[in-house]
Amino acid sequence: MDYSFDFQSVFRNIGPLWDGLWVTIELTLAANVVGLTLGFVLALLIMTRWAAVRWPFMLFVEFFRCTPAIVQIVWFFYCVPMLFDVFLGPMTMGIMALGLNLAAFNAEAYRASIQAVPREQLDAGVALGLNPFQRIAYIVLPTAVRNSIPVLLTNGIGIFQQSALVAIVAIQDLMYQGKTLATQTYRPIETFTIVALVYFAVSFPISQIVGYLERRREVMAS
Template sequence: MSYSFDFSGLSQGYDELLQGLKVTVELTIAANLIGVTLGFIVALLVMSKLKLVRTPAMLFVEFFRCTPAIIQIVWFFYCVPILFDVYLDSLTMGVLALGLNLTAFNAEAYRAAIQSVPREQHDAGIALGLSPLQRVLYIVLPHAVRASVPVLITNGIGIFQQTALVAIVAIQDLMYQGKALATTTYRPIETFTVIAIIYFAISFPIAQLVQAIERRREMASR
């Protein structure tokens, strides 16, 4: 290979990359707050005995799980303003698209965790006179959160990586700034190598944390 790597030219764009990383982190945090919160609510709706409640929730989950995230992002940016006459800033649109995508995947994680709650705990809540809402808040929710933490964190890593897709609608995240820098410096290989390293440096430690949590849980269950 005759290609000569030269990273020196990237020094002029470090500030822009850091600014892009800041936007990426903001998108990730906001999307995770939506996904973790709404995911539990959607999981309860999916498990409802009422078909009128269950069916729309299931359609929501399947739509976001079975369509590409990039299509969802583009749809939000171009279709929502036209169809619903709702105009939000690009960052908010990105947060909503990513947050609802994460909600669908987290809902499945919560649903599996809720189904694993021992029947005895439900019976104990009924025996104590707890209302259905109290049983959800004090019995189901704590168990579901503990059981689904590894999956929720893994999904959170995935949404961090998927934030790169918002560059297609001109949100100035890390990927967007990287593309601009690659065009300016004529060094796409070096630029995208640095960007890949940044994504890896953030994702890898969190992935290791997930593995540590799972190992600890396995040891505790023995």
């Protein structure tokens, strides 16, 4: 291969990549706020005994879990304004698309954790006179969040990586800035190698934390 690597041409113009990284982090954090809160609500709704309430939200979860994230992003950006005459900023639309996608996956993590809450704890809540909302707030929620932390963190890493898809709708995230820089410098190999390393540098420490938490949970359970 007759190719001369020149990473310096990328490092000399690396400023936009840092700007794009901050946009990516903002998208990821906001999407996680949506996904963590809405996911728990969805988990409760799909576990209700009333089928008329349960089925629409089950379909909502399955739709977002069974369709590609890139299709969801494109649909939000192009179809929502046309169908509902709602025009929001690109960042807001990106957060909505990624947040709803994450909420669907987090709902399943929460559901499994809620089902693992010991019946004795719920019975104790009833004996103490706690109403259903108090039992959810003081018994179900803390236990479900604690048990599902490894999965929630893994899903959070996944949405950080999937946020690169918003580049196709011109949100100036890390991937978008990388594509622009590669075009300007004519150095796609060096540029996308650096972009990949940045994604890895952010994701790898969190994945190690997830592994540590899973090992710790296994030790505590044994």
